[in-house]
Amino acid sequence: MSTQPLRFGLAGTGYWAQITHAPALASTEGVELTAVWGRNPQAASDLAAEYQAAAHHDVAAFLAGVDAVCFAMPPDVQAAMAARAARVGKHLLLEKPVALSETAADDLVEAVEQAGVASVVFFTQRFQPGVRAWLAEAESRGGWAGAGSAWLGSALRESNPFNTAWRRDKGGLWDVGPHMVSLLWAGLGPVISVTAEAGPADVAHLILRHRDGATSTTTVTLSAAEAAAGFEAYLWGESGRLAAPGGSDDPVRALRTALGELAANVRAGQTRHPCDVWFGRDVGRVLAEAQRQIDARREGRRAR
Numbered sequence: 001m002s003t004q005p006l007r008f009g010l011a012g013t014g015y016w017a018q019i020t021h022a023p024a025l026a027s028t029e030g031v032e033l034t035a036v037w038g039r040n041p042q043a044a045s046d047l048a049a050e051y052q053a054a055a056h057h058d059v060a061a062f063l064a065g066v067d068a069v070c071f072a073m074p075p076d077v078q079a080a081m082a083a084r085a086a087r088v089g090k091h092l093l094l095e096k097p098v099a100l101s102e103t104a105a106d107d108l109v110e111a112v113e114q115a116g117v118a119s120v121v122f123f124t125q126r127f128q129p130g131v132r133a134w135l136a137e138a139e140s141r142g143g144w145a146g147a148g149s150a151w152l153g154s155a156l157r158e159s160n161p162f163n164t165a166w167r168r169d170k171g172g173l174w175d176v177g178p179h180m181v182s183l184l185w186a187g188l189g190p191v192i193s194v195t196a197e198a199g200p201a202d203v204a205h206l207i208l209r210h211r212d213g214a215t216s217t218t219t220v221t222l223s224a225a226e227a228a229a230g231f232e233a234y235l236w237g238e239s240g241r242l243a244a245p246g247g248s249d250d251p252v253r254a255l256r257t258a259l260g261e262l263a264a265n266v267r268a269g270q271t272r273h274p275c276d277v278w279f280g281r282d283v284g285r286v287l288a289e290a291q292r293q294i295d296a297r298r299e300g301r302r303a304r
Helices: 015-027 041-050 059-064 075-087 102-115 129-141 165-175 177-188 251-268 277-303
Strands: 006-011 031-037 054-056 068-071 091-094 119-121 144-152 191-198 204-210 215-221 230-237 240-243
Touching: 006 015, 006 059, 006 251, 015 031, 015 041, 015 251, 031 041, 031 059, 031 251, 041 054, 054 059, 059 075, 068 075, 068 251, 075 091, 075 102, 075 165, 091 251, 091 277, 102 277, 119 251, 119 277, 129 177, 129 240, 144 177, 165 177, 165 204, 165 215, 165 277, 177 191, 177 204, 177 215, 177 230, 177 277, 191 277, 204 277
Parallel strands: 006 031, 006 068, 031 054, 068 091, 091 119, 144 215
Antiparallel strands: 144 230, 191 204, 204 215, 230 240
């Protein structure tokens, strides 16, 4: 078993990369940030210099010098580059959603599977200690009949640093929706079907049916007023009601956990993880079906 640090390249130079990915990569035991690639050459050079890493403008050269890639970029860009990285044997720390189309997600999974590399998708809450404790208590108590949840975000406000082109295009369903589906999946078991309806702006309401018969609901948006923004989730059943911890823990701490678990899997020769690329694809399939239903209903209303 190698004791050398796992050499990571950071793909992406935006706000999330600056405040979360780069600091986590620079402070995780057993991990070393050695390279930065970005579509903006100057931003890549600036971020790399801050962490004494090499800046790259050529993808092949970037991949050649690392063992793994940590992605902080829009999902449509991530999917193709991650598949390319996997095919040359690089392990992957991915952002959610892993892709914006089922075809791209399938291609990424195929690349990971054929290469035998390890993968982890950074569903932020799944790596927070409070949420993990909540899920552990939920499993120990059992008997859950359902869950309710909502993530009312304000990222599409003009001054918000997360107000990016892909979020304006895809809205809360694809940005915070993956977090909620992942969390409800972990609490109640695999999702086998979804019913979806749109509200105003980018509001999406989902009803999820889980394999063991439980049902759950979630409402997601990025267009909430700042005064209304917030997160909530709770399970309910025979033993009462169990609320998830509110607020959000330090994302750098959560990403350090994800990076550490990916590195441990690499050293152990393991490729699977509860939040791996296969799970990321499955969550994406739920979102894609929800999007199809929302689009069909909108078309039906326009046709009347």
